[in-house]
Amino acid sequence: MPKKPDQSYHMSADEFRRWGHAVIDWIADYHERIESFPVLSQAQPGDVRASLPAQPPAHGEDFSAVLADLDRVILPGVTHWQSPNFLAYFPSNASGPAILGELLSAGIGVQGMLWATSPACTELESHVLDWLIDMLGLPGHFKSTTDGGGVIQDSASSATLCALLAARERATGLDANEHGCDRRLVVYTSLQAHSSIEKAVKIAGLGKQALRLVDTDEHHAMKPGRLAEAIEADRAAGKVPCLVVATVGTTSSHAVDPLPAIGKICREHGIWLHIDAAMAGTAALCPEFRTIHHGVELADSYCFNPHKWMFTNFDCNAFYVAERAALIRALSILPEYLRNQATESGAVFDYRDWQIPLGRRFRALKLWMVIRHYGIEGLQHHVRRHVALAQQFADWVRDDDRFEVAAPVPLNLVCFRHLGGDAINQTLMDRLNQSGHLYLSHTRLDGKFILRLCVGQTKTEAHHVERAWQRIRDVAGTVEKEQNT
Amino acid sequence: MPKKPDQSYHMSADEFRRWGHAVIDWIADYHERIESFPVLSQAQPGDVRASLPAQPPAHGEDFSAVLADLDRVILPGVTHWQSPNFLAYFPSNASGPAILGELLSAGIGVQGMLWATSPACTELESHVLDWLIDMLGLPGHFKSTTDGGGVIQDSASSATLCALLAARERATGLDANEHGCDRRLVVYTSLQAHSSIEKAVKIAGLGKQALRLVDTDEHHAMKPGRLAEAIEADRAAGKVPCLVVATVGTTSSHAVDPLPAIGKICREHGIWLHIDAAMAGTAALCPEFRTIHHGVELADSYCFNPHKWMFTNFDCNAFYVAERAALIRALSILPEYLRNQATESGAVFDYRDWQIPLGRRFRALKLWMVIRHYGIEGLQHHVRRHVALAQQFADWVRDDDRFEVAAPVPLNLVCFRHLGGDAINQTLMDRLNQSGHLYLSHTRLDGKFILRLCVGQTKTEAHHVERAWQRIRDVAGTVEKEQNT
Numbered sequence: 001m002p003k004k005p006d007q008s009y010h011m012s013a014d015e016f017r018r019w020g021h022a023v024i025d026w027i028a029d030y031h032e033r034i035e036s037f038p039v040l041s042q043a044q045p046g047d048v049r050a051s052l053p054a055q056p057p058a059h060g061e062d063f064s065a066v067l068a069d070l071d072r073v074i075l076p077g078v079t080h081w082q083s084p085n086f087l088a089y090f091p092s093n094a095s096g097p098a099i100l101g102e103l104l105s106a107g108i109g110v111q112g113m114l115w116a117t118s119p120a121c122t123e124l125e126s127h128v129l130d131w132l133i134d135m136l137g138l139p140g141h142f143k144s145t146t147d148g149g150g151v152i153q154d155s156a157s158s159a160t161l162c163a164l165l166a167a168r169e170r171a172t173g174l175d176a177n178e179h180g181c182d183r184r185l186v187v188y189t190s191l192q193a194h195s196s197i198e199k200a201v202k203i204a205g206l207g208k209q210a211l212r213l214v215d216t217d218e219h220h221a222m223k224p225g226r227l228a229e230a231i232e233a234d235r236a237a238g239k240v241p242c243l244v245v246a247t248v249g250t251t252s253s254h255a256v257d258p259l260p261a262i263g264k265i266c267r268e269h270g271i272w273l274h275i276d277a278a279m280a281g282t283a284a285l286c287p288e289f290r291t292i293h294h295g296v297e298l299a300d301s302y303c304f305n306p307h308k309w310m311f312t313n314f315d316c317n318a319f320y321v322a323e324r325a326a327l328i329r330a331l332s333i334l335p336e337y338l339r340n341q342a343t344e345s346g347a348v349f350d351y352r353d354w355q356i357p358l359g360r361r362f363r364a365l366k367l368w369m370v371i372r373h374y375g376i377e378g379l380q381h382h383v384r385r386h387v388a389l390a391q392q393f394a395d396w397v398r399d400d401d402r403f404e405v406a407a408p409v410p411l412n413l414v415c416f417r418h419l420g421g422d423a424i425n426q427t428l429m430d431r432l433n434q435s436g437h438l439y440l441s442h443t444r445l446d447g448k449f450i451l452r453l454c455v456g457q458t459k460t461e462a463h464h465v466e467r468a469w470q471r472i473r474d475v476a477g478t479v480e481k482e483q484n485t
Numbered sequence: 486m487p488k489k490p491d492q493s494y495h496m497s498a499d500e501f502r503r504w505g506h507a508v509i510d511w512i513a514d515y516h517e518r519i520e521s522f523p524v525l526s527q528a529q530p531g532d533v534r535a536s537l538p539a540q541p542p543a544h545g546e547d548f549s550a551v552l553a554d555l556d557r558v559i560l561p562g563v564t565h566w567q568s569p570n571f572l573a574y575f576p577s578n579a580s581g582p583a584i585l586g587e588l589l590s591a592g593i594g595v596q597g598m599l600w601a602t603s604p605a606c607t608e609l610e611s612h613v614l615d616w617l618i619d620m621l622g623l624p625g626h627f628k629s630t631t632d633g634g635g636v637i638q639d640s641a642s643s644a645t646l647c648a649l650l651a652a653r654e655r656a657t658g659l660d661a662n663e664h665g666c667d668r669r670l671v672v673y674t675s676l677q678a679h680s681s682i683e684k685a686v687k688i689a690g691l692g693k694q695a696l697r698l699v700d701t702d703e704h705h706a707m708k709p710g711r712l713a714e715a716i717e718a719d720r721a722a723g724k725v726p727c728l729v730v731a732t733v734g735t736t737s738s739h740a741v742d743p744l745p746a747i748g749k750i751c752r753e754h755g756i757w758l759h760i761d762a763a764m765a766g767t768a769a770l771c772p773e774f775r776t777i778h779h780g781v782e783l784a785d786s787y788c789f790n791p792h793k794w795m796f797t798n799f800d801c802n803a804f805y806v807a808e809r810a811a812l813i814r815a816l817s818i819l820p821e822y823l824r825n826q827a828t829e830s831g832a833v834f835d836y837r838d839w840q841i842p843l844g845r846r847f848r849a850l851k852l853w854m855v856i857r858h859y860g861i862e863g864l865q866h867h868v869r870r871h872v873a874l875a876q877q878f879a880d881w882v883r884d885d886d887r888f889e890v891a892a893p894v895p896l897n898l899v900c901f902r903h904l905g906g907d908a909i910n911q912t913l914m915d916r917l918n919q920s921g922h923l924y925l926s927h928t929r930l931d932g933k934f935i936l937r938l939c940v941g942q943t944k945t946e947a948h949h950v951e952r953a954w955q956r957i958r959d960v961a962g963t964v965e966k967e968q969n970t
Contacts (some may be wrong), residue, residue, distance in 0.1 A: 009862075009864075009866055013517050016581040017510060021505075023585045027589070048608035049611070059862050060860035064738075066854055073605070074593075077604040078606075081594050081596055092595075092844065095496065102949060103584070104508060105589070106584045108515070109516065109578075109798055110565075110577075111566055118562065119530070119533055119562045127537050158841060170840050179690060180694070181690035183664065195818045195820040199841075201817050202815075203688065203816075205690015206691050207660075207663055207664040208663050208664075209663060228859070267608060289597025314596065314844055336927075337928040338576070338680075345530070356643060360680055361799050372545070375544040376541060377494075382494065389618035441822060
């Protein structure tokens with residue numbers, strides 16, 4: 001029914017309360033019934049669009065119609081990342097306090113591009129990121145109270161790009177910013193590093209040929225000797241090494257690059273070292289897992305994603321630099337319409353100069369709320385539980401002579417495979433995922449098709465992992481029989 | 486009080502309902518009392534951090550403590566972008582349905598990096614962005630049902646960077662992606678264009694010297710003749726022009742570059758034309774304002790920000806390309822762990838290849854909810870109202886012989902100044918902003934300090950603009966007297 005033109009069309013405060021409560025209840029219900037949905041959406045290409053009207057509405061609709069369509073149109077097309085049976089990729093977990101923090105960020109609706117455009121947005125962010133340094137046992141020189149500092153990026157991809165830009169400018173004395181990249185710049189990472197590093201190298205104008213993919217050892221971690229050789233060969237050829245990206249917990253297999261040796265090489269050659277600990281970094285909440293960060297004090301920059309494994313909904317990447325001036329020099333531009341006294345005083349951070357976009361929302365709120373709700377103790381509890389469940393799963397795999405564990409399991413990701421070869425593993429994964437009971441993903445290691453099971457969803461409990469293993473064995477039995485007939 | 490270790494630490498469904506309702510009510514209350522706060526935060530550097538504990542909490546806290554700190558710690562450090570008296574910069578407005586859409590996005594918590602990782606996230610986005618094409622009267626070749634398509638970016642800055650990367654690769658036959666930027670590439674925009682263009686040129690490795698700032702006319706719009714001359718001079722010098730960025734509604738003064746003439750030049754020279762209509766684009770909801778888009782059919786890419794003036798909270802930039810294959814070629818990398826049947830079928834969009842980061846949240850939800858709540862009619866109503874209020878304000882300025890309007894007022898931004906010179910205008914702005922009653926910003930045009938008043942906040946009504954003008958005149962009177970004594 002069209003609204004009359006004398007109405008404001010806005011949702012009134014009372015309507016907002018009413019529909020807001022309804023949405024909160026819808027989300028609570030969704031999480032309570034989430035295991036009733038197939039984890040992997042069974043939608044086919046075009047299904048969702050076919051359920052939507054071709055034309056936008058000329059007149060406003062009642063919000064109840066929108067809520068009804070969440071169930072009718074949206075949920076059938078959702079892969080349920082928040083399901084406890086979501087064991088694919090890396091998780092992107094969330095929690096009650098994080099969701100409410102995101103809601104508050106939207107409700108307050110400030111822009112944090114400059115300190116002056118909302119001081120609390122900047123200062124809470126600096127403060128909470130300093131807390132995380134203590135919580136994870138990271139080096140003190142990343143703190144905002146030193147020459148370093150932390151900032152929230154949308155993703156590890158963007159953090160890598162920012163690290164590369166800072167490194168590029170440090171290596172060229174700001175010449176790349178002024179005159180453009182020259183083709184002598186080179187970047188190093190391992191063969192197992194994330195695709196975002198190649199993407200950053202392309203975006204930043206170095207080109208794919210500037211990327212050296214250093215060989216890995218039998219555990220899929222970078223070989224520092226090969227890194228040193230590559231750097232020396234490049235230097236001898238007149239190249240300018242500007243960045244090494246080391247990974248703590250690779251996406252394929254959770255390999256941890258040997259940071260002390262890599263860091264030493266970077267120091268010797270004056271090369272910026274960035275460490276990407278996207279999922280694994282969260283484990284450092286627990287002192288017993290901090291070995292993964294051994295050598296991190298040699299890094300020029302570091303990031304991990306609270307939006308993966310720390311119950312803080314996407315997007316929330318915590319990115320730290322040891323020398324913030326280098327980052328700011330690479331990214332700062334100050335047009336007249338953004339000039340202000342606070343910026344010119346030098347007493348504040350303007351986070352627009354620490355990132356690619358200009359605008360930014362109040363993402364520190366959700367991180368603050370998660371940390372306060374759980375406390376260090378609560379976060380440690382869940383990290384330990386996830387790691388223990390993954391280790392238990394790995395033991396089950398080792399004890400079944402049809403399967404093998406395909407890579408070391410330092411934390412919560414298990415790479416494993418059926419010994420029957422690639423085809424059987426592919427079929428096994430497809431069947432399991434199509435069943436809707438659970439969702440796994442895959443990778444290739446040493447040329448072989450490998451299954452990945454990652455325990456990191458907020459509500460994943462022992463019985464979910466137990467049932468996953470039972471289903472994997474059952475489906476494997478069926479597939480084996482089919483292959484033998 | 487520390488929680489016991491046998492608890493799960495998670496917020497239960499019942500607690501989520503309880504605290505969720507409380508947060509909704511807090512937001513409703515905040516918007517009802519928003520005019521009681523000084524618009525510009527009066528916090529001094531360090532004030533917010535001084536109110537926060539130095540150490541993170543070892544044990545979880547009750548959510549009521551967090552909510553209490555919103556009022557105690559956060560609000561004093563907030564500049565109230567959602568206040569109807571916020572008349573600075575460009576707005577970053579929001580609305581009830583948008584806030585609830587953001588809440589739902591956080592509650593559902595999917596990753597939309599691939600179609601396969603949540604089909605609804607991708608398909609709703611393509612669909613709603615196609616709706617916007619009809620709603621704004623944009624060219625049909627931007628639709629996802631043709632060779633083009635739309636995608637949500639976090640900001641116009643990122644859209645510009647993506648356009649530049651696509652243009653760079655088209656101009657170099659993917660050579661920049663492969664071998665790195667060469668220093669022959671050049672980019673053109675006007676002297677009045679946004680700082681994000683210089684930032685993109687630096688990020689993408691072209692360097693600031695590759696950026697040509699084309700002269701503007703007396704209305705601060707690009708001179709196409711000068712553009713043509715610059716391109717020809719560069720070609721003659723062996724340079725490779727790859728991108729022109731034209732602006733519909735510059736940040737300083739809302740100047741509209743002459744798109745038909747610029748587009749014609751770009752076509753003649755085979756140069757990618759990107760149009761940045763960050764705030765002004767929303768005006769095209771109303772047929773009578775679509776003259777701003779005259780010539781947009783000549784663009785290779787276009788963006789505007791529903792998060793500025795279309796009641797959809799940040800971040801939500803709508804970015805369109807006429808040839809999506811060019812964008813995807815520039816940004817696509819497919820590692821093994823992201824391979825899937827839907828991607829390989831070619832029947833779906835994987836939006837990770839349309840943007841800088843890999844991960845992405847379900848931002849289409851809020852846009853869908855805004856469009857359905859308001860309908861085209863409701864959105865048009867508010868755009869017309871804002872434009873009428875700005876025009877009224879401009880008339881008042883013109884009628885006061887102490888002031889002048891300093892640039893054309895095509896839509897909802899008024900540039901004006903007191904005729905007493907820069908110092909009086911700076912003092913006037915500082916006094917007004919420090920008063921907390923309203924918030925203006927400034928720019929420089931033709932070397933002069935200019936005040937900017939933009940009418941675009943969701944709840945800005947006639948009486949807010951009237952009172953703003955009254956206060957401006959009153960404070961001007963006081964400052965004039967001080968200067969005369």
